[in-house]
Amino acid sequence: MKMKLSMSKIVGGCRLGILTNFGKKETQSMEIPGCLLYTKMGSAPHLTHDTLQMVQDVPVVAQLSLSALADLHEVLAEYKEGIRKFIGMPESVVYCSLHDPVSCSPTGYNNNKAVSIWGCGGRMELRASKFMAIQQVIQPDWFQCLSDGDILAGEVSKKRVRKSVDRSLSFLDECLQLQDKSPELQQSLMIGVIEGGNVLEERLRSARETAKRPVGGFLLDGFQGSAMTKETKLELLALVTAELPEDKPRLIHGIGRPDEVMECIERGVDIFESFFPYLVTERGCALTFNYDYHPNPERAAIKENEQTDVGRKEDETFNGPQGITSFEICLEKKRYQDDFGPLVDGCFCYCCQNHSRAYVHHLLITKEMLAKVLLMIHNFQHYFGFFCSVRNALKEDMVDQLKKIIISQSL
Numbered sequence: 001m002k003m004k005l006s007m008s009k010i011v012g013g014c015r016l017g018i019l020t021n022f023g024k025k026e027t028q029s030m031e032i033p034g035c036l037l038y039t040k041m042g043s044a045p046h047l048t049h050d051t052l053q054m055v056q057d058v059p060v061v062a063q064l065s066l067s068a069l070a071d072l073h074e075v076l077a078e079y080k081e082g083i084r085k086f087i088g089m090p091e092s093v094v095y096c097s098l099h100d101p102v103s104c105s106p107t108g109y110n111n112n113k114a115v116s117i118w119g120c121g122g123r124m125e126l127r128a129s130k131f132m133a134i135q136q137v138i139q140p141d142w143f144q145c146l147s148d149g150d151i152l153a154g155e156v157s158k159k160r161v162r163k164s165v166d167r168s169l170s171f172l173d174e175c176l177q178l179q180d181k182s183p184e185l186q187q188s189l190m191i192g193v194i195e196g197g198n199v200l201e202e203r204l205r206s207a208r209e210t211a212k213r214p215v216g217g218f219l220l221d222g223f224q225g226s227a228m229t230k231e232t233k234l235e236l237l238a239l240v241t242a243e244l245p246e247d248k249p250r251l252i253h254g255i256g257r258p259d260e261v262m263e264c265i266e267r268g269v270d271i272f273e274s275f276f277p278y279l280v281t282e283r284g285c286a287l288t289f290n291y292d293y294h295p296n297p298e299r300a301a302i303k304e305n306e307q308t309d310v311g312r313k314e315d316e317t318f319n320g321p322q323g324i325t326s327f328e329i330c331l332e333k334k335r336y337q338d339d340f341g342p343l344v345d346g347c348f349c350y351c352c353q354n355h356s357r358a359y360v361h362h363l364l365i366t367k368e369m370l371a372k373v374l375l376m377i378h379n380f381q382h383y384f385g386f387f388c389s390v391r392n393a394l395k396e397d398m399v400d401q402l403k404k405i406i407i408s409q410s411l
């Protein structure tokens with residue numbers, strides 16, 4: 001059984017479609033554009049299996065990082081039943097990426113034979129054989145192939161970039177051969193990784209060569225961070241996705257802001273991570289950006305008074321945590337201590353239905369764990385709702401309106 005991607009339309013570069021026939025049960029499906037569920041070792045951060053159930057539109061595919069699992073591979077090898085049962089989620093569909101999108105790994109450790117990943121126990125050097133042996137005990141539904149993506153630093157030579165593409169292709173060939181011989185991995189889809197830094201010819205070579213191999217999909221790697229200008233990133237993305245076959249999904253790592261997500265979707269990217277709402281939660285903030293593209297004068301009037309924290313004239317000394325974006329508000333701020341409204345008007349999440357901004361403010365100030373639980377529920381639901389809105393806008397040919405609204409909120 002092979003995963004199938006059925007496209008229903010492509011509008012202005014945006015791809016609307018549905019992935020079917022994947023996962024152990026083969027009854028799962030996932031609409032694109034969409035996102036993965038960000039997890040730490042299979043669990044949504046701050047949430048239990050039961051509290052996650054309260055969140056609407058949770059993505060079908062959970063992302064786990066190999067860096068967190070690699071230390072466990074001996075335990076898993078003994079256990080023999082794969083990661084899904086091990087984490088108590090036998091029904092879930094699992095995508096195993098190399099690194100956790102939230103933690104930065106040190107650079108400069110990869111070589112022709114091995115890629116380094118960083119787990120709790122420190123650095124682990126992975127050759128293709130070891131990497132595939134670990135995948136064999138994890139038994140993920142999808143997994144990122146071993147690749148040399150260690151060229152984020154910006155100031156890298158063309159020669160180093162060429163090497164990263166060469167290495168990644170040779171890892172891919174070696175891993176595909178090993179997969180062929182592994183009965184445990186016959187159901188798993190290998191995602192080929194496209195490297196090439198900011199060098200167009202290397203990006204194109206990486207895309208064309210990877211597309212020749214029997215991979216299940218493509219990962220656009222190396223677009224995270226600020227080593228490249230936004231213009232370069234977007235131009236490269238458009239040219240690279242143009243080289244890829246239409247019938248396989250394209251994933252991207254490290255892109256989470258709603259405005260950037262929209263811009264990548266326009267350039268043919270299908271699947272994103274969901275570390276962004278996690279980062280927002282970690283800084284004590286709530287996503288409040290508007291993704292309602294239906295003209296609604298009443299709501300527009302509310303929105304005018306209801307700005308986010310960025311760009312607002314400050315009446316207090318605390319400017320909010322580092323990294324805060326214009327898509328969120330910082331509930332630790334004093335101004336929320338008497339705000340008895342929900343985090344977002346009209347939000348149907350458990351937090352907004354039951355609690356106020358003032359309550360979450362209080363929980364944050366008193367460092368109650370419940371603060372992060374409630375914020376995670378709201379932020380996940382808000383973010384997953386944004387992806388639903390993107391798909392609906394595509395269905396209704398309103399994606400330009402949605403994009404305008406999202407971009408107008410980015411500062």
Ligand SMILES: [Zn+2]
Pocket residue numbers: 343344347348349350351352353378381
């Ligand atoms: Zn909410």
